[in-house]
């Protein structure tokens with residue numbers, strides 16, 4: 001016998017995938033922290049009265065191979081059909097080069113939002129390409145770098161119009177040819193703001209009665225019209241004209257700018273982003289120059305770096321709209337960066353001619369399809385169209401839809417006597433023939449001459465996408481290298497820890513990511529018939545159950561596409577609850593000063609009045625101030641919004657009391673769940689007094705950050721709020737929708753589900769404990785160099801800690817200098833100046849190993865030594881490695897006349913030598929960029945140097 005049974009090695013690596021420190025490393029770290037065991041540390045950190053008494057029970061954890069088999073089975077319950085339903089969602093071909101090099105590439109999907117421009121030049125360039133493409137296609141001056149979906153973009157455009165219009169009218173006009181989900185969402189957004197929504201045909205528009213109007217182009221039933229006349233009429237009455245346009249159609253059709261539209265919105269989904277049962281997809285919003293200062297979402301702009309070379313960065317007023325709190329114009333934080341990047345590469349990949357060819361091909365097929373139907377005696381509307389037609393079928397509607405399904409095709413039921421058909425890039429001649437057969441027509445798709453049915457006066461005459469980037473040699477070799485070059489400029493999780501407080505940049509494991517690309521998840525239309533989406537329904541319902549078990553809530557809504565959307569949805573749910581109780585007067589929302597900016601921004605979007613509550617010197621909510629303000633609000637108290645553990649990185653002992661006070665005055669407790677990574681398995685928000693929370697699945701539950709999205713912000717609620725959760729025109733419910741699709745962005749839900757299934761209850765709980773250990777380890781190692789701003793009663797921090805850097809101001813060292821110097825060490829900076837100005841907030845997560853934590857701590861300590869040298873006068877106050885950071889290769893090769901060595905500047909102690917990360921640009925000048933706002937690709941020669 002080669003070995004005895006007692007020689008068998010235990011296999012205990014199941015959770016080692018996700019949890020960084022090994023058992024031996026944890027023991028060493030506990031020694032540093034000064035805790036006898038992990039459980040002792042947790043007992044000292046998490047207050048008794050909020051601990052859950054029974055362990056989290058989610059059944060046995062699955063291995064990776066079990067998980068993938070399980071996912072295959074669930075995916076198999078979805079039926080991949082050819083969906084010609086349209087309504088803003090079209091099948092598309094993701095070029096394999098983009099699928100492999102971007103969509104499935106951690107260098108792209110694990111990046112953070114590009115707040116640190118020096119380490120984000122690659123994705124900033126891709127996003128600038130996106131803006132340039134949108135701006136060109138729509139014929140408008142400025143575009144942002146994505147919104148959550150087309151429907152929310154319509155609503156954002158409405159509120160932009162309300163702010164920007166000189167008209168004093170309070171109503172908003174919506175073309176009845178808008179997609180139904182767009183109309184429904186506009187209604188949801190309008191109601192709490194007191195905006196009256198008028199839905200009608202464009203010819204019924206009374207321009208004097210509205211501050212703005214939105215038209216769909218092409219219309220949801222395929223109609224095309226020139227909106228120049230209604231927009232001119234709107235302008236005469238100082239109102240704003242908005243067009244929701246299909247960007248692919250705009251390659252053939254007269255653009256919104258040429259109709260003098262002020263704003264254009266739409267979805268970039270059909271630019272290579274899979275349907276995914278509704279998302280994630282990038283929406284766009286473009287506007288005339290005059291409106292650019294109130295654009296929601298993020299805008300990439302061009303500035304200069306310390307060498308005077310062009311460099312990209314997020315432009316100031318949109319770097320974070322929501323930092324203006326209740327004065328913010330929008331709560332958009334996480335958007336759809338990764339999907340915008342994919343769409344932008346799709347544009348680069350095809351170029352303007354390629355896009356036009358795709359659009360023409362789709363149009364020709366639609367024209368042939370229509371001709372075939374007409375020749376068989378069917379009544380086809382409209383006469384002229386791009387890719388969408390509506391066929392009158394009378395009482396035959398059911399039969400036609402059913403025969404289509406038998407052919408593997410989903411068509412759209414319109415009313416009870418018509419059928420809608422929208423063709424797309426994937427439509428083949430056989431598809432057209434199969435559609436004909438569904439109508440009882442047998443003919444081949446090769447006996448019809450090609451002809452056009454676009455109205456002559458709507459044919460596009462202007463150029464678009466003339467920038468060289470859209471005209472590069474498109475051999476795949478070049479494309480592959482362009483994508484690689486851009487991702488190499490960036491620092492994402494695949495290279496180093498991203499210790500961002502409150503953002504929980506943890507591992508997005510490969511096994512979790514794989515199912516997202518499977519056609520059974522990616523090629524499903526959001527409005528596909530129920531029996532085709534049983535796999536999705538199982539996934540959504542099981543994941544909801546799991547999240548309810550974890551949070552102690554009774555019901556979940558998967559609709560919100562980000563944390564901030566979750567806040568908005570949760571507050572609307574609370575408002576609907578108050579209304580149902582006849583408490584319409586409850587309009588006050590208490591929010592502590594340390595809240596995330598999206599909290600007050602969401603509250604104001606719900607028409608709530610924000611009352612700010614103080615924090616004590618220790619960083620906790622000032623309970624007396626809270627009580628006073630709740631009392632003053634009395635029966636006008638709608639809600640409070642608290643974050644737990646607090647954004648100060650502490651488990652406050654008073655959280656139950658704060659909830660009780662709120663309830664005593666009839667208010668509801670909104671608990672911002674962004675910090676749930678410190679609670680899973682230890683404490684449940686739904687059991688400590690909260691009524692509703694959003695969970696950031698892109699933080700705690702492993703959906704990658706994508707460079708600024710996608711995200712998912714489902715909300716959990718207690719039973720009494722469940723009837724008031726967001727509804728949807730296609731899935732029912734009493735309330736209106738907050739997203740275009742009924743379940744938000746379902747195609748990324750497999751990631752969070754896989755995480756839970758592979759961790760199990762014990763694994764998830766262990767992750768929480770280790771996240772807390774890692775944070776306390778960093779706090780301990782750094783506290784002598786950087787004061788830890790806030791700690792709990794026992795001197796412990798939660799899963800993150802705030803390092804105070806304000807004392808160094810005396811030596812001229814700012815938080816910016818430290819952040820940029822970290823780049824020389826190969827790190828992404830922690831969260832800067834939030835929630836306290838002049839500080840750094842560090843959240844290591846459970847995924848980082850001791851070695852990586854030590855590397856980070858060593859870097860921070862080396863920086864502290866440099867600060868000491870400045871303080872001691874050994875280093876120049878203005879010309880030192882901190883002030884000149886980050887150091888680039890041009891610094892290295894240029895004449896070196898600095899009072900410290902090249903070595904000290906470029907290779908600080910502990911930084912990698914061979915694997916050194918070189919930022920492509922020096923420190924970026926934000927002020928310059930904001931004074932000279934340039935938001936489309938500059939001419940090539942102006943940034944040749946930076947690109948080399």
Ligand SMILES: *Cc1c(COP(=O)(O)O)cnc(C)c1O
Nearest residue numbers: 333334502562563564596674711
């Ligand atoms: C991230 C975060 C949010 C917002 O979430 P998004 O998905 O970016 O909209 C809200 N609150 C807190 C505390 C957060 O950290």
